[in-house]
Amino acid sequence: xxxxRTSMVSGVTRTLDLPVTQQQLNNYAQGALLQDAFPHLSAGxxxxxxxxxxxxxxxxxxxxxxxxxxxxxxxxxxxxxxxDQIRANCNNPDDLAKIAMAIEAMHEELIEESACRxxxxxxx
Numbered sequence: 198x199x200x201x202r203t204s205m206v207s208g209v210t211r212t213l214d215l216p217v218t219q220q221q222l223n224n225y226a227q228g229a230l231l232q233d234a235f236p237h238l239s240a241g242x243x244x245x246x247x248x249x250x251x252x253x254x255x256x257x258x259x260x261x262x263x264x265x266x267x268x269x270x271x272x273x274x275x276x277x278x279x280x281d282q283i284r285a286n287c288n289n290p291d292d293l294a295k296i297a298m299a300i301e302a303m304h305e306e307l308i309e310e311s312a313c314r315x316x317x318x319x320x321x
Contacts, residue, residue: 198222202249206258211251215242 198219201212217235225234231243241252250258287296 200246202245204249204251204254206248206250207254209249209254211245211249213242213245213251215246217246 198215198217199212200215200217200222201210203210215238217238221234225231225246231247235243235246238246239252241255244250244252244255
């Protein structure tokens with residue numbers, strides 16, 4: 198499906214043909230986490246959907262991942278794996294609600310950390 202976005206950084210509008218469905222886009226628009234709505238997409242493709250920034254533009258701006266970014270990505274992947282295991286083994290709706298709140302808090306912390314890094318990189 199063709200997805201058109203305008204980069205939050207450069208203001209350039211681009212269209213990418215991504216393997217997504219309208220239902221996945223609807224789920225994301227209705228509040229699903231990006232990684233939950235599009236688990237099969239690369240981080241670069243998900244970033245494009247969210248911000249309009251392409252992998253090439255990201256690379257040009259930031260020069261690829263640094264060690265700190267890799268550590269954050271590894272932490273995130275490990276956390277998501279643990280969360281998936283808990284979800285798979287939990288049958289109590291109250292516990293699932295608490296897990297959802299914890300996931301949202303983690304997500305907000307990651308967004309804040311990413312925003313800080315972005316701010317430092319663009320104002321360096």
